[in-house]
Amino acid sequence: xxxxxxxxxxxxxxxxxxxxxxxxxxxxxxxxxxxxxxxxxxxxxxxxxxxxxxxxxxxxxxxxxxxxxxxxxxxxxxxxxxxxxxxxxxxxxxxxxxxxxxxxxxxxxxxxxxxxxxxxxxxxxxxxxxxxxxxxxxxxxxxxxxxxxxxxxxxxxxxxxxxxxxxxxxxxxxxxxxxxxxxxxxxxxxxxxxxxxxxxxxxxxxxxxxxxxxxxxxxxxxxxxxxxxxxxxxxxxxxxxxxxxxxxxxxxxxxxxxxxxxxxxxxxxxxxxxxxxxxxxxxxxxxxxxxxxxxxxxxxxxxxxxxxxxxxxxxxxxxxxxxxxxxxxxxxxxxxxxxxxxxxxxxxxxxxxxxxxxxxxxxxxxxxxxxxxxxxxxxxxxxxxxxxxxxxxxxxxxxxxxxxxxxxxxxxxxxxxxxxxxxxxxxxxxxxxxxxxxxxxxxx
Amino acid sequence: xxxxxxxxxxxxxxxxxxxxxxxxxxxxxxxxxxxxxxxxxxxxxxxxxxxxxxxxxxxxxxxxxxxxxxxxxxxxxxxxxxxxxxxxxxxxxxxxxxxxxxxxxxxxxxxxxxxxxxxxxxxxxxxxxxxxxxxxxxxxxxxxxxxxxxxxxxxxxxxxxxxxxxxxxxxxxxxxxxxxxxxxxxxxxxxxxxxxxxxxxxxxxxxxxxxxxxxxxxxxxxxxxxxxxxxxxxxxxxxxxxxxxxxxxxxxxxxxxxxxxxxxxxxxxxxxxxxxxxxxxxxxxxxxxxxxxxxxxxxxxxxxxxxxxxxxxxxxxxxxxxxxxxxxxxxxxxxxxxxxxxxxxxxxxxxxxxxxxxxxxxxxxxxxxxxxxxxxxxxxxxxxxxxxxxxxxxxxxxxxxxxxxxxxxxxxxxxxxxxxxxxxxxxxxxxxxxxxxxxxxxxx
Numbered sequence: 001x002x003x004x005x006x007x008x009x010x011x012x013x014x015x016x017x018x019x020x021x022x023x024x025x026x027x028x029x030x031x032x033x034x035x036x037x038x039x040x041x042x043x044x045x046x047x048x049x050x051x052x053x054x055x056x057x058x059x060x061x062x063x064x065x066x067x068x069x070x071x072x073x074x075x076x077x078x079x080x081x082x083x084x085x086x087x088x089x090x091x092x093x094x095x096x097x098x099x100x101x102x103x104x105x106x107x108x109x110x111x112x113x114x115x116x117x118x119x120x121x122x123x124x125x126x127x128x129x130x131x132x133x134x135x136x137x138x139x140x141x142x143x144x145x146x147x148x149x150x151x152x153x154x155x156x157x158x159x160x161x162x163x164x165x166x167x168x169x170x171x172x173x174x175x176x177x178x179x180x181x182x183x184x185x186x187x188x189x190x191x192x193x194x195x196x197x198x199x200x201x202x203x204x205x206x207x208x209x210x211x212x213x214x215x216x217x218x219x220x221x222x223x224x225x226x227x228x229x230x231x232x233x234x235x236x237x238x239x240x241x242x243x244x245x246x247x248x249x250x251x252x253x254x255x256x257x258x259x260x261x262x263x264x265x266x267x268x269x270x271x272x273x274x275x276x277x278x279x280x281x282x283x284x285x286x287x288x289x290x291x292x293x294x295x296x297x298x299x300x301x302x303x304x305x306x307x308x309x310x311x312x313x314x315x316x317x318x319x320x321x322x323x324x325x326x327x328x329x330x331x332x333x334x335x336x337x338x339x340x341x342x343x344x345x346x347x348x349x350x351x352x353x354x355x356x357x358x359x360x361x362x363x364x365x366x367x368x369x370x371x372x373x374x375x376x377x378x379x380x381x382x383x384x385x386x387x388x389x390x391x392x393x394x395x396x397x398x399x400x401x402x403x404x405x406x407x408x409x410x411x412x413x414x415x416x417x418x419x420x421x422x423x424x425x426x427x428x429x430x431x432x433x434x435x436x437x438x439x440x441x442x443x444x
Numbered sequence: 445x446x447x448x449x450x451x452x453x454x455x456x457x458x459x460x461x462x463x464x465x466x467x468x469x470x471x472x473x474x475x476x477x478x479x480x481x482x483x484x485x486x487x488x489x490x491x492x493x494x495x496x497x498x499x500x501x502x503x504x505x506x507x508x509x510x511x512x513x514x515x516x517x518x519x520x521x522x523x524x525x526x527x528x529x530x531x532x533x534x535x536x537x538x539x540x541x542x543x544x545x546x547x548x549x550x551x552x553x554x555x556x557x558x559x560x561x562x563x564x565x566x567x568x569x570x571x572x573x574x575x576x577x578x579x580x581x582x583x584x585x586x587x588x589x590x591x592x593x594x595x596x597x598x599x600x601x602x603x604x605x606x607x608x609x610x611x612x613x614x615x616x617x618x619x620x621x622x623x624x625x626x627x628x629x630x631x632x633x634x635x636x637x638x639x640x641x642x643x644x645x646x647x648x649x650x651x652x653x654x655x656x657x658x659x660x661x662x663x664x665x666x667x668x669x670x671x672x673x674x675x676x677x678x679x680x681x682x683x684x685x686x687x688x689x690x691x692x693x694x695x696x697x698x699x700x701x702x703x704x705x706x707x708x709x710x711x712x713x714x715x716x717x718x719x720x721x722x723x724x725x726x727x728x729x730x731x732x733x734x735x736x737x738x739x740x741x742x743x744x745x746x747x748x749x750x751x752x753x754x755x756x757x758x759x760x761x762x763x764x765x766x767x768x769x770x771x772x773x774x775x776x777x778x779x780x781x782x783x784x785x786x787x788x789x790x791x792x793x794x795x796x797x798x799x800x801x802x803x804x805x806x807x808x809x810x811x812x813x814x815x816x817x818x819x820x821x822x823x824x825x826x827x828x829x830x831x832x833x834x835x836x837x838x839x840x841x842x843x844x845x846x847x848x849x850x851x852x853x854x855x856x857x858x859x860x861x862x863x864x865x866x867x868x869x870x871x872x873x874x875x876x877x878x879x880x881x882x883x884x885x886x887x888x
Contacts, residue, residue, distance in 0.1 A: 255850055262843045267867035272860045273717070279855040280724070283744070300727070399706045406699055411723035416716045417861075423711035424868070427887040443871040 006030045009159065010059045011050075012079055012087065013069035013101070014041040017130070020137030021069060021100070021163055023048045028140070028162050035059035057085035065159055066097050072252060073103040081114055088120055096124045096156045100144075100163075103129070104256050105177035105184065105344065106263065108147075112176045124152035127176045128160060129183035131358055132168075133244065141165035143358050145186075147172045147179035170354050173347055181344040184260060185351060187253040188271050188337035189360030192414065193227040194250055194291050195274045196329045199414050200228070201235050202298020203401075204322045206410045208309035211236055217319045223326030225362035231292040238302050243290020250291045251278045257340075266343050267442065270329070270336050273417045298410060321404060324397040325415050330364035331394065332418040332438060337365075338372050339442035348373045368435035375436035376444060383436040391437045392430030395422050450474045453603065454503045455494075456523055456531065457513035457545070458485040461574070464581030465513060465544070465607055467492045472584070472606050479503035501529035508539050509603055516696065517547040525558055532564055540568045540600040544588075544607075547573070548700050549621035549628065549788070550707065552591075556620045568596035571620045572604060573627035575802060576612075577688065585609035587802050589630075591622035614798050617791055625788045628704060629795060631697040632715050632781035633804030636858065637671040638694055638735050639718045640773045643858050644672070645679050646742020647845075648766045650854045652753035655680055661763045667770030669806035675736040682746050687734020694735050695722045701784075710787050711886065714773070714780050717861045742854060765848060768841040769859050774808035775838065776862040776882060781809075782816050783886035792817045812879035819880035820888060827880040835881045836874030839866050 006029045011022045014036035025032050026049050034045045035053040046052045053059030056079055060066055066087060070076050076099060080087050091097065099108060108127035115123050128146035136142050144164040146153060153160075153171055160169055172178040200223070204214045215232045218224055234243055254275045261268040281287070281294050295303065310318050337360070341351045352369050355361055367388060374382045398419040405412040425437045450473045455466045458480035469476050470493050478489045479497040490496045497503035500523055504510055510531060514520050520543060524531050535541065543552060552571035559567050572590035580586050588608040590597060597604075597615055604613055616622040644667070648658045659676045662668055678687055698719045705712040725731070725738050739747065754762050781804070785795045796813050799805055811832060818826045842863040849856040869881045 258846070258850060261867075262847055265839060265843070265867055265870065267864045267871075269713075269861075269864040269868070272864050273857075275850070276855040276857045276860055279853055280741070282853055283855070297724070395709060399709070402702070403706055406702060406719070409723055409726055411720040411727070413717070413720045416720055417713075420711045420713040420716050423705075423709055424713070424885065426709065427711075441868065 007065065008033060008063040010063040010066040010087070011069065012036065012056060012059055013071070014045050015071065016134040017137045018069035019045060020134045021067065021142070022050060024138055024140040025159070025162060026050055033059045033063060055085040056083055056087050057090035060087040060090035062092065064092060064095050065156070066091060066095060067100055068098065069100045071101065073101070073107040076101050076103060076107070080111065088115065088118065088123065091123055093122050094124065096126065096152060096159070098126050098128050098156060098159065100128055100130050102183055102253055102256065103180055104260050105180040106260070108180045109177045124149065124155055125176060126152050126156050127179040129180055130163070131183065131186065136165070141168070143168040143170070143354070145170045145172055145179045145182035145354070147174060147176055149175065168357065170350060172350065174345060178346060181346055182351065182354065184257055185337050185341040185344070185346060186355055186358060186360045188257055188268070188340055189333050189355055189362065189365065190227060191250055191254040191257065191274050192270050192333040192336070193225040193330060193360065193362060194231060195277055195294055196326055196414050197225070197228040197231045198235070198292065198294040199298055199412055200322050200326050201232060201303065202295050203325070203405055203410050203412055204318070205299040205303055205306050206408050207318050207404065209315065209318050209322070210308035211303040211306065213308070213315070214319065214322055218323055218326060221323045222363045222367070223323035223330070225326065225330055226359050228326065230359070234290055234292040235295045235303055237304060240290040240293035242288055243292060245291055246288055247278060247281055247291045247294065248287045251275070251282060254278060261340070264343060266340060268336055268340065269421055270332050270414060270417050273413050277413050321401050325401040327364050328394055328398040328401070328422070329414045329418045330362040331368055331434060332421050334362070334365040334369050335372055335439040335441070338369060338376065339439055339444070342376050342444055348376070371433065371435040372439040375439050383432050383440070386433040389434045390431050391422065391426050391434040394434040395419070395426055395430065398422060451509065452477060452507040454497070454507040454510040454531070455513065456480065456500060456503055457515070458489050459515065460578040461581045462513035463489060464578045465511065465574070465586070466494060468582055468584040469603070469606060470494060477503045477507060499529040500527055500531050501534035504531040504534035506536065508536060509542070509600070510535060510539060511542045511544055513544045515545065517545070517551040520545050520547060520551070524555065532559065532562065532567065535567055537566050538568065540570065540596060540603070542570050542572050542600060542603065544572055544574050546627055546697055546700065547624055548704050549624040550704070552624045553621045568593065568599055569620060570596050570600045571623040573624055574607070575627065575630065580609070585612070587612040587614070587798070589614045589616055589623040589626035589798070591616045591618060591620055591624070593619065612801065614794060616794065618789060622790060625790055626795065626798065628701055629781050629785040629788070629790060630799055630802060630804045632701055632712070632784055633777050633799055633806065633809065634671060635694055635698040635701065635718050636714050636777040636780070637669040637774060637804065637806060638675060639721060639738055640770055640858050641669070641672040641675045642679070642736065642738040643742055643856055644766050644770050645676060645747065646739050647769070647849055647854050647856055648762070649743040649747055649750050650852050651762050651848065653759065653762050653766070654752035655747040655750065657752070657759070658763065658766055662767055662770060665767045666807045666811070667767035667774070669770065669774055670803045672770065674803070678734055678736040679739045679747055681748060684734040684737035686732055687736060689735055690732055691722060691725055691735045691738065692731045695719070695726060698722060705784070708787060710784060712780055712784065713865055714776050714858060714861050717857050721857050765845050769845040771808050772838055772842040772845070772866070773858045773862045774806040775812055775878060776865050778806070778809040778813050779816055779883040779885070782813060782820065783883055783888070786820050786888055792820070815877065815879040816883040819883050827876055827884070830877040833878045834875050835866065835870050835878040838878040839863070839870055839874065842866060
């Protein structure tokens with residue numbers, strides 16, 4: 001934190017994330033001129049030391065840096081270009097424009113095209129979606145995935161570094177759109193693993209397992225994911241109203257994934273299933289509530305009030321099934337995400353590093369991801385020598401989980417989709433590596 | 445109908461289907477000694493001219509024919525063998541035993557094994573599940589899929605012929621279990637197409653289409669299925685309570701499919717998705733209601749009260765999307781069913797004939813099924829020369845449907861699963877035949 005007065009930054013979108021980011025910039029001595037369409041957000045920002053702007057143009061005028069942190073591409077388009085007092089026309093020559101919203105890569109690319117067409121190629125545009133939640137936004141320790149021209153990235157670096165954790169600022173090769181693509185493939189993991197946590201906890205409860213014991217067993221196991229660890233705590237106390245991360249937020253990100261998958265005609269079997277279940281949750285009115293509340297799609301009663309009926313060896317076997325269910329789903333999620341990353345030409349080693357250190361991380365992604373990347377690069381040895389499990393073994397585990405769920409009539413959308421993907425892959429042989437076999441379902 | 449007094453037939457399971465079947469046998473002059481655990485069913489049967497039995501053993505004693513029409517394999521096992529006054533010990537030497545319940549093929553095979561082990565190999569056992577509903581049961585015009593020894597099929601033929609429509613008695617080669625397998629693969633079509641009808645009507649309503657116009661457009665189109673035609677009428681008037689065919693019934697049949705798929709480690713991506721959605725419907729209390737009520741998973745309000753908002757060209761485009769959505773799902777259903785039929789060694793031409801003439805029929809099954817069978821038999825020309833559509837064209841249609849659904853936030857489980865299966869297949873080339881490409885996802 002510096003007490004020296006720094007430059008002025010324009011900012012729009014002062015919601016939970018944006019407010020944290022903007023006030024973090026204030027803490028570092030920047031003057032931040034913020035705008036939001038919702039007056040109470042603007043008032044709160046002013047109380048925290050920000051300069052409230054009277055319009056988007058007002059927030060942009062005179063600042064050599066501008067951070068756009070609205071919720072969607074539609075909002076960004078309107079704020080940047082379409083609004084009668086939009087941001088772009090008001091920006092000074094040579095200003096740096098950061099688009100931190102999660103948007104399709106094609107939208108980020110269209111922003112550059114629009115700037116060029118408007119004769120504003122002078123603006124140094126950076127496509128830099130963020131990840132990490134409101135608390136890390138406020139602490140300046142976000143993960144940021146940034147793409148842009150070398151000149152833009154150089155001039156924008158100090159501000160990106162102020163918003164990101166030291167080790168979590170990822171400059172993604174390939175220019176505008178690749179920041180958004182990196183966020184997108186990360187959200188393939190996040191979107192599947194958020195729902196997998198609900199599916200596992202819901203099935204476990206229906207099986208008669210104590211939810212706290214499930215939590216304890218999964219943490220540190222091969223079924224672990226960052227999302228499970230994070231969401232399960234809210235499930236245990238029904239902290240969904242409104243919770244921390246609304247269903248509508250992950251659904252927006254998942255919608256971007258499947259939209260881009262349609263553009264590329266790229267198969268995404270698991271995240272597509274997850275999207276349908278999230279949409280069902282939306283229909284049931286869960287939209288504004290925490291996404292951990294999706295557990296109610298599987299087990300409607302509060303987990304805190306369920307009575308465990310299993311003990312001893314039965315309990316151990318059941319716990320082990322839940323761990324393996326999560327591991328099986330996460331294995332398929334890792335393959336889907338890495339294959340998609342390759343398809344959009346992201347540097348795979350960077351994606352591997354980033355996801356392992358972010359909310360998309362899982363034990364399986366860490367274990368299997370490296371082998372999957374090698375398999376995609378044509379390493380035949382990886383296919384034939386299972387790193388840890390043969391495909392047949394993973395299939396056996398998932399068969400048992402699906403059998404259990406069918407017996408007690410619990411829907412398991414992801415476990416079923418993962419099993420079917422594994423079974424399609426197994427037609428190529430059951431003794432081969434699970435990791436490499438699954439990712440080879442995607443021909444590259 | 446004959447007025448000559450015929451032989452005595454034992455019968456158990458006098459529910460909707462069983463009552464129809466038993467009274468049809470009465471009409472044909474047989475003496476039917478019926479048993480049911482539910483006294484009112486027994487009383488109704490007696491009022492219709494049947495002989496009420498006091499126990500399972502009583503229903504079996506002295507009859508050279510016995511029809512078992514209980515709901516599940518668990519019930520059949522108990523009735524045949526486990527009950528203290530079970531059927532098998534009471535049957536006369538050389539009696540013909542018809543198991544008409546829908547059960548896994550492995551269960552039917554276990555019945556033969558049990559008979560042999562009990563020293564009752566004299567009993568002529570026929571595995572003969574039925575299809576067609578209560579009205580056709582009462583009219584003696586069911587579809588029946590029968591497997592068994594030549595001796596059993598010969599001695600049982602007259603009674604099978606009395607229960608089945610003239611053209612709908614299918615003697616399936618391969619012995620005990622193949623009748624059940626034939627029913628099972630038929631129900632792959634039925635289980636997917638029942639839900640597809642709900643998904644299409646729910647999406648159409650959310651798109652603002654008049655449900656009656658959707659019905660009129662689909663009938664006679666490439667989106668037609670027997671199930672759509674049958675279920676849509678009940679959707680239009682909310683005739684779900686209890687309706688004609690309970691969700692629990694199709695869910696039981698679907699459960700047999702996925703159970704057998706797990707035994708064979710055979711991929712069934714679409715029927716597996718359908719099962720999860722049916723299980724969700726069960727969780728929501730729809731179990732005893734008509735399966736056409738699954739439309740409420742997609743559009744909760746009564747279809748009869750929705751107000752259409754589309755007209756003119758927009759309406760035509762939207763209607764065409766619904767037709768193509770159904771066609772795309774049915775295409776994948778046809779591939780899944782035919783591949784599974786091949787896997788369990790059923791005669792494919794017989795399956796094709798049977799399904800086209802039964803509740804699993806669809807325009808796509810009729811159009812594409814023959815080409816799929818040729819492709820499975822290794823006919824390369826079928827793969828390279830699209831019969832009607834290239835894979836790329838079908839993918840384009842399904843992309844547009846999924847895009848529309850995502851835009852209006854309507855879950856489309858089957859359309860999404862079909863799209864992802866088609867996209868996986870499309871990695872082999874988009875100009876090839878849609879039919880042959882999809883079925884080749886299953887390596888044989």
